[in-house]
Amino acid sequence: MCPSYSIAIHGDGTAIFTGKAFTDVRGEHHFRVSSAGLAALEDSIRSKNLWLTATSYGPPPIDGQATFLTLAMGTRQHRITHDEEQPDVPMAIRRFEQEVMAVVHADEWIALTPRIVEQLRVDGFAFQSREGTELLERAIASIRDSDEQAMLDLMALGVPLNAGMMDLARKHGRTRIVAALHERGISGDAGSTEEH
Structure with a gap:
């Protein structure tokens, strides 16, 4: 680890x-x-x-x-x-x-923060891609102190969302992320809603 x-x-x-x-x-x-x-x-x-x-x-x-x-x-x-x-x-x-x-x-690169999300944006990172999804999934599941605001920033930048993120957010006690995913229609393992 x-x-x-x-x-x-x-x-x-x-x-x-x-x-x-x-x-x-x-x-x-x-x-x-x-x-x-x-x-x-x-x-x-x-x-x-x-x-x-x-x-x-x-x-x-x-x-x-x-x-x-x-x-x-x-x-x-x-x-x-x-x-x-x-x-x-x-x-x-x-x-x-x-x-x-x-x-x-x-x-902040190890445990994502808003500063690094902004750095990635400036550098032209493809947020609306599989890499963007994987970045958000890793941040949600991180055992380190990843910043929930950074995760919300990723969502605002159009990272494709999936039901697995809701399961991860619940498992890791990320209540702000659970709420944000719910607002976007992501329901977790019971459903397969996906937003692009």
């Missing part, structure tokens, strides 16, 4: 989030980070001397608990590998990873 994803941030401010498994948003999505956020990360790499850290900490990571951090500047590259549970990972590395997560709002 551990989220599997990658984040790439380039020197020109372009960034890519790629959701692989156990994230609300899946696939590759391009966006930009602020110049202030980018500058802060560059300063952090220098101040924490990350170029001088070891390349691995502890035994080889167990699948699903691994973190791979790659720094690259020109032809210079430094890759750091560690298990999330490994206690001897320097605090500087952990703090930098948290800084990266904050700059790209990674938690």
Whole structure:
């Protein structure tokens, strides 16, 4: 159940989030980070001397608990590998990873928020598609704190709805989503009403 994803941030401010498994948003999505956020990360790499850290900490990571951090500047590259549970990972590395997560709002790609729905809209995401339906289904069923307003925003953007969503919303106690689906004529497993 551990989220599997990658984040790439380039020197020109372009960034890519790629959701692989156990994230609300899946696939590759391009966006930009602020110049202030980018500058802060560059300063952090220098101040924490990350170029001088070891390349691995502890035994080889167990699948699903691994973190791979790659720094690259020109032809210079430094890759750091560690298990999330490994206690001897320097605090500087952990703090930098948290800084990266904050700059790209990674938690919001993992557990959907209105900010990410808006980012997807700006980027031309095809909400009225099977991908849109799957995104909403994952958000409704998420064990993480996905934002119900984000789900309502998806509905407003024309995500195709289905009876399974009502069942998921009831199962996960998403009362606002149950009400919104009911308003749109979605009844759950007893019926097969679908709105496009």
